[in-house]
Amino acid sequence: MTVTIQWFPGHMAKAIRQFEENLSLVDIVFEIVDARIPYASQNPEIKRISGQKPRLIILTKRDLADPKLTNIWLRHFETLHQPAIAIDAKTRFDINNVLSVISPILKDKLQREQDKGMKKRPIRAISVGVPNVGKSTVLNRLVNRRAAQVGNRPGVTKGQQWLKAGKQLELLDTPGILWPKFESQEIADKLALTGAIKESVFASDDIALFGLNFFRDTHSDELQRRYHLSDSDMNLSDVDLLLKITQKIGMRDDYERASNRIIQDIRAGKLGGYTLDIPETR
Numbered sequence: 528m529t530v531t532i533q534w535f536p537g538h539m540a541k542a543i544r545q546f547e548e549n550l551s552l553v554d555i556v557f558e559i560v561d562a563r564i565p566y567a568s569q570n571p572e573i574k575r576i577s578g579q580k581p582r583l584i585i586l587t588k589r590d591l592a593d594p595k596l597t598n599i600w601l602r603h604f605e606t607l608h609q610p611a612i613a614i615d616a617k618t619r620f621d622i623n624n625v626l627s628v629i630s631p632i633l634k635d636k637l638q639r640e641q642d643k644g645m646k647k648r649p650i651r652a653i654s655v656g657v658p659n660v661g662k663s664t665v666l667n668r669l670v671n672r673r674a675a676q677v678g679n680r681p682g683v684t685k686g687q688q689w690l691k692a693g694k695q696l697e698l699l700d701t702p703g704i705l706w707p708k709f710e711s712q713e714i715a716d717k718l719a720l721t722g723a724i725k726e727s728v729f730a731s732d733d734i735a736l737f738g739l740n741f742f743r744d745t746h747s748d749e750l751q752r753r754y755h756l757s758d759s760d761m762n763l764s765d766v767d768l769l770l771k772i773t774q775k776i777g778m779r780d781d782y783e784r785a786s787n788r789i790i791q792d793i794r795a796g797k798l799g800g801y802t803l804d805i806p807e808t809r
């Protein structure tokens with residue numbers, strides 16, 4: 528099983544340079560990660576480049592993740608003294624939730640400015656993350672209008688603008704895309720299964736098998752229910768299980784088409800909420 532992905536070093540260097548430049552304009556970094564893969568969807572460069580600049584980790588797609596594991600992740604960040612919130616960016620969420628977390632972190636800095644006679648000003652933030660984690664969706668929700676383009680494919684955010692999010696917050700809408708680090712095959716598989724990597728760069732049957740094995744190990748009831756599998760089906764080899772599901776969903780022996788269906792089902796949460804990363808494995 529191989530997912531071979533080649534990011535052009537030049538593109539990565541440019542994205543990092545842009546992020547570094549923008550960093551000087553803001554008070555805080557909103558690091559957007561996918562709640563289903565909080566580790567695999569983090570690019571360690573973001574933390575390194577942010578340096579002393581405060582970061583708020585926003586875990587998106589909470590609605591698609593395993594609620595218990597989301598709480599474990601939030602507790603994990605708390606023990607690291609790393610501010611973090613988990614949201615469903617597709618439904619309206621309260622900007623006050625964000626402000627209540629970031630205001631205390633920046634209170635002293637803003638107060639010092641006012642003590643020096645500077646005007647009271649909004650908090651300025653930049654969002655950044657790997658492709659398809661929900662950066663545009665979060666911005667749209669925070670500014671409460673369709674200001675940033677949203678797509679369901681990686682790489683749609685273009686251009687740069689300041690967006691007002693109420694009176695107390697301004698967001699720099701930049702591409703803010705740092706490609707993920709493929710430290711291992713497992714990380715690449717997780718990014719592919721959740722949709723952070725374009726369909727064209729991986730073999731769908733490899734990713735479907737990865738997903739099937741995960742669900743068989745951790746959410747076997749949902750897997751059985753979704754594809755009407757018997758108990759004995761659950762003991763098949765992974766390839767035979769894929770072929771069995773291919774038949775069950777009426778695709779005869781077209782396991783590639785079935786693989787795509789399985790991936791879409793998993794991404795859309797049709798097999799229930801799931802989280803592929805757990806903090807202890809880091």
Ligand SMILES: Nc1nc2c(ncn2[C@@H]2O[C@H](COP(=O)(O)OP(=O)(O)OP(=O)(O)O)[C@@H](O)[C@H]2O)c(=O)[nH]1
Nearest residue numbers: 588616659660661662663664678679681682683684
């Ligand atoms: N279910 C669910 N879907 C979400 C959530 N946030 C974003 N999405 C979906 O995820 C997909 C990607 O969202 P975008 O906001 O375009 O992601 P992005 O990070 O800006 O993507 P790039 O521009 O490719 O970097 C879209 O189909 C969104 O509707 C969420 O909290 N829950």
